[in-house]
Amino acid sequence: MEIATFAAGCFWGIENTYRRIEGVNETFSGYAGGSTENPTYEQVCSGQTGHAEVVQVEFDPNIVTYGELLEVFWTIHDPTTLNRQGPDIGTQYRSAIYFHSPEQEQAATASKAKHEDSGRRMNPIVTEITQAGPFYKAEEYHQRYFEKQGHH
Numbered sequence: 001m002e003i004a005t006f007a008a009g010c011f012w013g014i015e016n017t018y019r020r021i022e023g024v025n026e027t028f029s030g031y032a033g034g035s036t037e038n039p040t041y042e043q044v045c046s047g048q049t050g051h052a053e054v055v056q057v058e059f060d061p062n063i064v065t066y067g068e069l070l071e072v073f074w075t076i077h078d079p080t081t082l083n084r085q086g087p088d089i090g091t092q093y094r095s096a097i098y099f100h101s102p103e104q105e106q107a108a109t110a111s112k113a114k115h116e117d118s119g120r121r122m123n124p125i126v127t128e129i130t131q132a133g134p135f136y137k138a139e140e141y142h143q144r145y146f147e148k149q150g151h152h
Contacts, residue, residue, distance in 0.1 A: 001060060002060075003058055004066060004100070004104070005054050005055070005056050005057070005098035005100070005135060006073050006097060007032070007033070007052035007095060007098070008055075008073060008076055009085025009093045010085065011054060011138065012029065012142070014029075014055045014077075015027045018055055019144070021064055021069070022064060023059050023060045023061075023063030026057075027055055027056065027057050028137050029137075029138040030053075030054055030055070031049070031092075032052060032054045032135050033050060033052045033096060033098065034049040034051030034052070036049040036050070045092060047092065053092050054096070054098065054135070057069060066103075070097070073097065078095075079115070079121075079127045081123075081126070082126045095126060096128040096129070097130070098132035099131060100132045105129065108129045109129055112127055
């Protein structure tokens with residue numbers, strides 16, 4: 001089992017997308033990249049903690065590769081908008097890849113470069129690639145939010 005952590009806007013939709021991928025065993029909405037220990041949703045939304053809304057993905061690399069998860073990451077959000085995804089604005093909605101190993105860092109960097117060089121985007125990619133630090137699981141009502149709300 002391996003772990004991947006992605007920030008691509010509001011974690012509800014990201015979690016829902018990754019949960020549907022064969023080889024993904026579990027997903028958790030949460031917070032990463034900030035300075036406050038055990039932040040609450042309200043604290044993260046204030047922009048004062050430095051955290052991003054993230055999804056931590058537990059996956060079986062024999063079924064789905066980290067590279068395949070990265071490809072999903074590039075398609076589920078706009079990596080060219082700084083601190084914004086759709087109507088969600090703030091540093092907590094930044095685009096970021098939090099790597100858990102040197103291999104993930106290399107893969108993320110190469111994947112970003114491939115997408116930058118593809119010419120498919122009008123603006124530069126602003127996605128951060130940062131070593132994973134503490135992950136704080138979001139409140140229970142954020143876990144599998146779309147499922148709980150009856151959205152598919």
